[in-house]
Amino acid sequence: MEQATFLKINPADSVVVCLAAKKKGDIIEVDGKQITVNQDTPAGHKVLIKDVAEGENIIKYGYPIGHARQAMKAGDWVNENNLKTNLSGTLEYTYSPVNEKLSIKDEKRTFKGYVRKNGDVGVRNEIWIVPTVGCVNGIAERMAQKLREETGCKNIDAIWTWHHNYGCSQLSEDHENTRKVLRDICLHPNAGGVLVLSLGCENNQPEDFMAMLGDYDKSRIKLLVTQRVEGDEMEAGMKILRDLYKQASQDKREDVSVSKLRIGLKCGGSDGFSGITANPLVGEFSDWLVAQGGTSVLTEVPEMFGAETILMNRCETPQLFDQTVSMINNFKNYFLSHGEPVGENPSPGNKAGGISTLEDKALGCTQKCGKAPVSGVMEYGDRLQNNGLNLLSAPGNDLVASTALASCGCHIVLFTTGRGTPFGTFVPTMKVATNPTLAKNKPHWVDFSAGQLIEGRTMQEIVPEFIDKVLAVASGEKARNEENGYREISIFKNGVTL
Incomplete structure (x- = not known):
């Protein structure tokens, strides 16, 4: 079977993502229609599959990722030059709970951990x-x-x-x-x-x-x-x-139930593949861990902007919904208090990799937390109190956010990346590559390649391998950042230095 060269993520989408670079004049067939590519378009980037008017929303993941700066034709390369964010200031939100049950069995898995005097468990000593x-x-x-x-x-x-x-x-x-x-x-x-x-x-x-x-x-x-x-x-x-x-x-070390495992979810140096390979893979792991009675934590609040209602409506209670609304709006006010627009993101590396707006980034970013209900919301510096999926207030900066995840009690941070990064925080920081090129070029940085998903392997095939890899690291196998000796902390700062 011929390997696909593009992907339409959601039936409602008005763009496809190129899995391989496209040349001007190439023909792609989408939903029974043939579309001519109008410009050379790099892998990971978006091609429009319908004509849009100036100001019309462009849809990816089934949601708007911004609006067209000018009228555009089917086949156009969609990027930061012709797509503009819809984000603005703080908003009022309505709680519309979505309670999706996870149909994942409890496998009674264990890892080798260190049981401490107070009953806490460590994955390192x-x-x-x-x-x-x-x-x-x-x-x-x-x-x-x-x-x-x-x-x-x-x-x-x-x-x-x-x-x-x-x-x-x-x-x-x-x-x-x-x-x-x-x-x-x-x-x-x-x-x-x-x-x-x-x-x-x-x-x-x-x-x-x-x-x-x-x-x-x-x-x-x-x-x-x-x-x-x-x-x-x-x-x-x-x-x-x-x-x-x-x-x-x-x-x-002794055998410990996976229900004791606490995992942080983070992305950095994202690209156009992040939301279709590594982040969904980590989301599958997060759901699996929650189904085992374990804990996962999602942070990077500014990278939730544009996808925040998805998380809000997954909150288990109205109180958690209110806490999530406060977390989002407080971070927006933080931006605005410094005279900065809330959509001042993504980074140059993100844009080069195919992410054009913050909504584009956020809808891919939130894939990391799967579909589990939100059972806890934490302020910066708080320690974990609830099992299941938690949200943590912290910025998107890689070092600050990873430190915050570890500080709240996460044993390991799963860090998805399309551009690559060597760093680690004070707990094992596993890099999950979004594309096979990064995994090939930086094997000494990368712990697992989700790029297999665009090389023909299925999610069902690689999820068990990924679970085994995370449990191996929890049981003592060194993550790449540990092998390299790359470990540091960074603390959030927002005020005066005397």
Whole structure:
């Protein structure tokens, strides 16, 4: 059977997506009609399949992705130059619940995880140094390197310090965001031991910060205030770290129900294939995980604009609907308060890959959360309370959003990408390629290729393979970012630096 070279995603669509580049003059047959391609059109980009008037909506995924800037003919290449967003400011929304039941059986699967004293489960057993303020980043890194040299990381998964620039000279919400994210890192079950490293005079005062941790395991989370150490703070820190390492190195993996698994959903460097390969694949996984009693988390609020009503109507309760409306409109107000239009997206790389408007991006982006009902909505810095599909308030920036997903309690972040990116946050950050070219060119970045879907394989064939891959990483197989040593954090900032 001849491999398809274009795809009409929804019967209502007025465009098709090119699975392979088209030349001017090429003929495509859609719905029984032959259409001549009017311009050279790259793979991942859109070709119009009906004439449209100026101002008329163009439909993809069954929804408008913007309107035509001028009258256009069937066969035209649709891109950011002739398509304009419909997005504007805040809106009023009406709750019209859609309750779609997942017909996915509970497979009673397990993974090999670390069960912590409080019942939480980790997929890694690492030693972390968490600076309360950026001033001690250098000391923290020296300690981490020395512990690596002394131990060789035997019987644990890794030793890391989480650099950041904050913890002082911040006010109000920025200061609290920093404290919340650092708190969440300290309490994350992927850490077998944590040294909280303080300077002593910072706004993020060490004793107040430790109080934020609540009823934590005091044998596994320790504080050192460097200004209060008489003499060499390095040796004082190393003494604590050696004890933490000794305890963590005794921890063993054991079989744990998949219902304990918490997975973050993220995309970055998207292209025209994101919404038809990698994002739907991750959506299938998300639905499968929710059906097993597990948890998935979708973030990137600005990349929900244009598809937000789909998520709102999947909320399980009116209260969750109201929280989602607030999350969307608060982020729109954030844009507007800085004098920025809410549709100032996608990026140049997105546009080059075939995404023309924010609605185009959002409708593809939200494919990552499948069809499960929304069971929780979280503010930035909140920790997970509900199983099932959750929405998390955070921006679209790759590092900030991935850090936020990990901070809320996700064990792994699934990161779909069409352009490619090497980075990782403080939990395993698995890259899922949207196209086979990226997977071929950057195998040292990519963990799984959803590009198989445009090479003839079916979703039914690759979903079980993808599930197995995620569970293998949860059980200790290193993600590419871990193999490369690419790991970092980034904290959201929106205010004054003193």
